[in-house]
Amino acid sequence: MNILDGKHVSEKIKLEIADQAAAFLHDAGRKPHLVAILVGNDGGSETYVASKMKNCEKVGFQSSLYRFDTTVSENELLDKVREINADPGVDGLIVQLPLPKHIDPEKVTEAIDPKKDVDGFHPINLGRMVRNLPCYLPATPYGILLMLQAYNIDTAGKHCVVVGRSNIVGMPMSILMARNANPGNCTVTLTHSKTRDLKEQVLQADVIVAAIGKKNFITADMVKPGAVVIDVGINREVSDQTKSGYKLYGDVDFENVAPKSSYITPVPGGVGLMTIVGLLKNTLASARKEIYG
Numbered sequence: 642m643n644i645l646d647g648k649h650v651s652e653k654i655k656l657e658i659a660d661q662a663a664a665f666l667h668d669a670g671r672k673p674h675l676v677a678i679l680v681g682n683d684g685g686s687e688t689y690v691a692s693k694m695k696n697c698e699k700v701g702f703q704s705s706l707y708r709f710d711t712t713v714s715e716n717e718l719l720d721k722v723r724e725i726n727a728d729p730g731v732d733g734l735i736v737q738l739p740l741p742k743h744i745d746p747e748k749v750t751e752a753i754d755p756k757k758d759v760d761g762f763h764p765i766n767l768g769r770m771v772r773n774l775p776c777y778l779p780a781t782p783y784g785i786l787l788m789l790q791a792y793n794i795d796t797a798g799k800h801c802v803v804v805g806r807s808n809i810v811g812m813p814m815s816i817l818m819a820r821n822a823n824p825g826n827c828t829v830t831l832t833h834s835k836t837r838d839l840k841e842q843v844l845q846a847d848v849i850v851a852a853i854g855k856k857n858f859i860t861a862d863m864v865k866p867g868a869v870v871i872d873v874g875i876n877r878e879v880s881d882q883t884k885s886g887y888k889l890y891g892d893v894d895f896e897n898v899a900p901k902s903s904y905i906t907p908v909p910g911g912v913g914l915m916t917i918v919g920l921l922k923n924t925l926a927s928a929r930k931e932i933y934g
């Protein structure tokens with residue numbers, strides 16, 4: 642069993658990004674600029690946005706954060722998105738999810754200029770992804786591809802079973818793993834809450850992508866020996882045993898699945914860290930006008 646070490650890989654890629662950001666500053670006279678919008682004070686969202694801002698600073702990007710109270714109206718939020726769209730000094734704009742119930746995430750996502758949509762959630766970027774055209778890939782799937790690449794894991798001809806069909810992970814991941822690309826070229830099964838015989842489906846997998854949002858959902862009896870196991874789950878539980886006051890669990894029962902796997906991502910220290918790298922790479926690509934010119 643080999644650990645897919647998100648800390649090691651993400652730090653290595655961030656050094657490359659920092660070099661490219663320095664070159665961009667030299668040529669363009671400014672830093673790549675990411676803007677984040679955070680609504681409310683969900684503990685997880687606070688942590689992830691703080692980490693995005695900190696990592697921007699680390700690689701030499703400018704970052705700005707706009708915070709709104711949970712009571713912000715949908716229109717107020719849309720106005721801010723339009724204002725940032727129109728600012729030529731901003732390369733990337735993300736709105737941290739989830740949003741409060743009274744705000745339609747689809748409306749907000751569609752309001753973001755696709756050229757600044759460095760989360761890769763806008764239907765234009767998703768459509769371009771499906772057609773294998775230049776686009777911003779959603780940050781978490783992009784991070785997973787970078788991880789597979791970093792460890793030279795050959796996925797061609799393999800059976801990939803994705804568990805979970807969310808718009809931000811499961812659905813795009815299933816498309817990316819089926820594409821004629823490397824990593825990719827898999828036969829893909831996309832499973833979800835209505836899938837029958839889920840255990841039998843997952844047992845067929847050479848590559849498992851677990852993105853269901855349930856602690857330790859994938860157990861050892863569901864995993865074929867030698868499978869590559871990618872755990873996207875971040876399930877927080879309050880704990881007085883840790884400094885942060887919470888403990889993180891993946892969607893995979895790591896302790897019992899790891900010995901059966903060929904490669905496996907830990908939680909924390911795996912896919913989450915690669916998500917940030919995906920976002921930074923998209924922001925740099927936007928500054929350098931690599932996708933839309």
Ligand SMILES: Nc1nc2c(c(=O)[nH]1)N[C@@H](CN(C=O)c1ccc(C(=O)N[C@@H](CCC(=O)O)C(=O)O)cc1)CN2
Pocket residue numbers: 688689690692735736737738739760780781809875889908909910911912913914916917
């Ligand atoms: N606008 C977006 N919202 C959300 C996204 C997204 O890509 N764009 N994805 C998730 C959360 N997420 C990014 O925002 C994210 C999750 C986890 C991590 C991370 O670094 N995890 C660490 C542990 C951090 C901790 O202590 O909690 C790890 O796994 O080691 C970064 C980003 C939902 N919303």
